[in-house]
Amino acid sequence: MRVLIVGAGKLGCGYLVPLFLGAGHEVLLGCHTSAIADRIRSVGGWRVRVTGEPPEEVHGVGTAAVGTTDLDEVVAAADLVVLSVGVANAARVAPHLVPGLAARRGRPVDVWVVENAECAPRVSEAFVHTAAASGARLPPVGVAGAVARVAVGRGSWHEPGVPEFVGDAARRLTVDARPLRRAPPVLPGVHTTDQYRAWLREKLFVYNAGHALAAYLGWLRGHRTIDAAIGDPFVQPVVAGALLEARRAILAAYPGLLPGHGVDHSAVHGPVADVLARYGNTELADPVTRVARDPIRKLAAGDRLMGPVALLSGSDHRLPAHFALGVAAALLYGYGDEAVQAADASAHRLRQLLDERGVLAVLTGVCGLAADDPFAVAVAARYHGFVFTDDGVRFPPAAPVPGPAAPPPDAMSEWRKQLLGQVAR
Structure with missing residues (x-):
């Protein structure tokens, strides 16, 4: 499965990328700026450490900046898109995904919005409004909220050297099953629910x-x-x-x-x-x-x-x-x-x-x-x-x-x- 994870922050690099890579999926990381995308490519990867365990190296992750044709191509080809950009940024980033979604030519896709708030409705609205304003035609898109239990306390691309993202062992993710258009991948610690609001x-x-x-x-x-x-x-x-x-x-x-x-x-x-x-x-x-x-x-x-x-x-x-x-x-x-x-x-x-x-x-x-x-x-x-x-x-x-x-x-x-x-x- 080809997975696009938008958000190179603590949760994206410290939990979501290792989660999908560890399950054998192909992962590309969408970054806020070209500078961060370039830096990740130049250092070749990063370290992830679960407290109480030795660190692991993360390699083989491609990068693309939000708002570029490179990211549009990835969105068009992805089997799953995961957003983890912060509550205040989720609806702001969503319009940048519309060109890639329109290029899918009707192929359905799910977008998981992993935030500590009910952001999925705002992301969905941003998709619809942006597409209507630009005349783009969206495929069937399932925008589902997802709540991560893990706490990733350290790690940043704004620090010098190769960063180490440090999180605890509560590696669980709950995804709202109701909006999904496709069967979700089988991943350790991940499950879907019809009671998403209760979990959130x-x-x-x-x-x-x-x-x-x-x-x-x-x-x-x-x-x-x-x-x-x-x-x-x-x-x-x-x-x-x-x-x-x-x-x-x-x-x-x-x-x-x-x-x-x-x-x-x-x-x-x-x-x-x-x-x-x-x-x-x-x-x-x-x-x-x-x-x-x-x-x-x-x-x-x-x-x-x-x-x-x-x-x-x-x-x-x-x-x-x-x-x-x-x-x-x-x-x-x-x-x-x-x-x-x-x-x-x-x-x-x-x-x-x-x-x-x-x-x-x-x-x-x-x-x-x-x-x-x-x-x-x-x-x-x-x-x-x-x-x-x-x-x-x-x-x-x-x-x-x-x-x-x-x-x-x-x-x-x-x-x-x-x-x-x-x-x-």
Whole structure:
């Protein structure tokens, strides 16, 4: 089988390419720029390492840049196309595939969209709109979402030398069976499902939610990697509490979730313990700033932080207190840190919004909460309640308790700057 994988990032190079190569398929890698495509060709390959195992060499992968006639030819001949370019880029890359799809002359093809969001509908719409605007005729295209369980924490073509992509052993991929036009290839750890949204939410609202919370809370504590953050006795109980909240909400929303795949999904504590162990993988050394980046997207309604909160609100009358503390930490991410502000436009914009409009306005405009929502009120209280000392940040309690009033709004900006100046030390 000829497989085109579009996306030369961590997931593409660290998981998807080795997955198909290992099963004996011919793989070509679509790259964002000609410079990256040329660099991959010049070095001849890269290394992939699963933590706990020796690295393996990846060779024999051709490259082509997105938007070139070379890629058009590959799309026209491919038996399967796999997109893994990031949530924000999936619909932007899709129009560049239309010339190659039109050149298939009616031969059907499937496109797997491997992202931590429901991007497949947007990709499909981009195909249709681009084809209509250009007069191109599309073949039958099955655009299917796919969710990868693996975490690839390190590896980049922007680093010098031959990169090594390092990921954990959770090498599983779930593909939405409903849109597929062709029988999928048999691959280790890959299966199809008619309950794709449940699988996506299980990954996004549990694993990704806890991952993000560990990053935001860990950043406040001065940690550089996720494994260090989750080992912090202040951080771990909050993350574990949020994972338990999210896991219970998922199981309530999807009874009998994902049966028959070797995991007892009727349990709550077992999967949560497994996730915490994955966060603590010291070999992965996943950078906090990588996991925390783009906080506005992660705080949006329906994404990894607010999505579980919405589920919990529908299934339980109790306030998700651990999420309230974690969301407050996300709002504080990057404050007073020039390096974070310069590297992460989303974190910079979030700081601007907080300074200009205040925390409740951000919770309304970014997170989609009503200003009088009890969860919004709880987040605002915790946002104002973090205490910073010379030996690290002290979190307000996860359960609401009486305490001193927060400083008045007009004093809040300077108060936060004074406190957060201690974090930089």
